Amino acid sequence: MNKYSVKCLLCGEVHDPYSLNCKKGDDSFLRAYYTAKQLMPTDMPGIWRYYNWLPTEGIIEEGSGRTVTYKSENLASALGLDDLWIAFNGYWPEKNAYIMTCTFKDLESFPTMQRLREQGDKRIIVVASAGNTARAFAHACSVTGQPLLLVVPKDSAHRLWTLHDDNHSVCLVTVEGDYFDAISLAGKLASREGFVNEGGAKNVARRDGMGTVMLDAVLTSNELPAHYFQAVGSGTGGISAWEASMRLLEDGRFGDTLPKLQLGQNLPCAPLYSLWNDVDAVDAACPEGMYDDVLFNRKPPFAIKGGVKDALEATGGILYAVNNKEASEAQELFERSEGIDINPAAAVAVASLVQAVKAGNVKSTEKIVLNITGGGQKRLMQDYELKQLPVSLTVSAKDEDAEAKVVTKAAELFGALL
Numbered sequence: 001m002n003k004y005s006v007k008c009l010l011c012g013e014v015h016d017p018y019s020l021n022c023k024k025g026d027d028s029f030l031r032a033y034y035t036a037k038q039l040m041p042t043d044m045p046g047i048w049r050y051y052n053w054l055p056t057e058g059i060i061e062e063g064s065g066r067t068v069t070y071k072s073e074n075l076a077s078a079l080g081l082d083d084l085w086i087a088f089n090g091y092w093p094e095k096n097a098y099i100m101t102c103t104f105k106d107l108e109s110f111p112t113m114q115r116l117r118e119q120g121d122k123r124i125i126v127v128a129s130a131g132n133t134a135r136a137f138a139h140a141c142s143v144t145g146q147p148l149l150l151v152v153p154k155d156s157a158h159r160l161w162t163l164h165d166d167n168h169s170v171c172l173v174t175v176e177g178d179y180f181d182a183i184s185l186a187g188k189l190a191s192r193e194g195f196v197n198e199g200g201a202k203n204v205a206r207r208d209g210m211g212t213v214m215l216d217a218v219l220t221s222n223e224l225p226a227h228y229f230q231a232v233g234s235g236t237g238g239i240s241a242w243e244a245s246m247r248l249l250e251d252g253r254f255g256d257t258l259p260k261l262q263l264g265q266n267l268p269c270a271p272l273y274s275l276w277n278d279v280d281a282v283d284a285a286c287p288e289g290m291y292d293d294v295l296f297n298r299k300p301p302f303a304i305k306g307g308v309k310d311a312l313e314a315t316g317g318i319l320y321a322v323n324n325k326e327a328s329e330a331q332e333l334f335e336r337s338e339g340i341d342i343n344p345a346a347a348v349a350v351a352s353l354v355q356a357v358k359a360g361n362v363k364s365t366e367k368i369v370l371n372i373t374g375g376g377q378k379r380l381m382q383d384y385e386l387k388q389l390p391v392s393l394t395v396s397a398k399d400e401d402a403e404a405k406v407v408t409k410a411a412e413l414f415g416a417l418l
């Protein structure tokens with residue numbers, strides 16, 4: 001029997017397991033359905049502990065970390081909560097947390113790269129990102145040696161650090177221009193022969209990888225929580241938490257109610273908050289002015305079948321808008337009470353929880369999972385020296401030959417593969 005099958009949520013048709021879109025053109029996500037109806041943790045390293053609910057046929061042995069969930073005492077007491085669980089994604093050796101890029105994007109990059117590997121896919125994966133996603137894919141590809149083309153705005157290149165000495169499988173292209181210029185160039189490149197797009201939220205490996213946060217939280221605390229808090233940009237992590245919760249319901253051992261998704265966005269750039277609440281909360285200058293611009297996504301998968309809207313509707317969800325002052329106070333509160341530094345994006349989730357407590361959207365006795373989507377970078381810097389990922393090429397967004405120049409550079413670096 002197959003480990004899993006992939007079906008369209010609209011037409012129900014079974015697709016090739018590696019598809020990203022419905023072949024009939026339905027505006028819908030595909031979803032993985034696992035043959036094993038019960039979650040069975042394995043002894044395998046990192047994220048592969050949840051191998052039976054990951055859409056891969058094999059693992060990348062080295063380099064992946066996983067979520068570590070623990071029950072909060074100090075933050076919980078500061079907020080007057082009795083049953084608050086922190087799902088920590090990052091580096092915190094004292095808690096056995098070893099996500100070495102310090103965000104939960106590693107939970108997406110490892111299963112995604114494993115799937116390309118098992119298909120024997122030699123194409124160059126193209127990733128456009130201003131930070132955390134790029135770092136996660138660079139890490140996975142430096143472990144496996146698979147070719148990666150990163151396209152980032154020049155001003156964001158400083159966020160692309162690595163712990164690896166050898167990054168020869170990564171071609172980092174910086175774009176003189178803004179975030180949208182980088183995305184647009186990456187889109188053109190990914191559609192060329194020899195290149196492949198990572199698929200974003202449509203990729204079941206990315207969603208089920210992120211879904212392991214919920215799996216870890218529930219296995220550790222023995223029960224589905226009443227509430228799940230996360231800071232979102234695309235909302236993919238929220239969708240993933242919902243999908244994982246449905247599987248856990250079906251498992252039968254962890255409760256019978258879906259956790260309420262309580263998601264946070266950062267003002268002044270909160271497109272999901274705008275769509276859900278039917279207000280305008282997106283400034284024209286976005287992503288400028290954000291506490292953390294990794295939370296900006298111009299086209300989040302909101303209305304698509306199986307997307308953010310469905311996830312919020314199914315769980316009675318809530319979206320919060322958090323300003324920079326609230327985020328910074330929440331970051332301070334978290335770091336002081338829990339004793340670990342967190343990524344600024346994660347502070348938006350903490351601030352959402354603060355708002356929820358004030359608004360009475362959670363009861364003090366209810367079980368709550370707070371996804372700390374990134375943390376421990378300062379802690380990491382005490383133990384390791386971070387190195388800049390070397391830039392392979394810089395192009396200007398105005399240069400008509402930019403695309404051709406990148407292709408030439410990639411061919412030079414990855415030669416035989418093209």
Ligand SMILES: *Cc1c(COP(=O)(O)O)cnc(C)c1O
Binds near residue numbers: 103236345
């Ligand atoms: C990407 C990211 C998020 C938002 O994730 P979604 O894809 O919107 O679920 C939150 N926090 C950090 C640290 C991130 O890197």
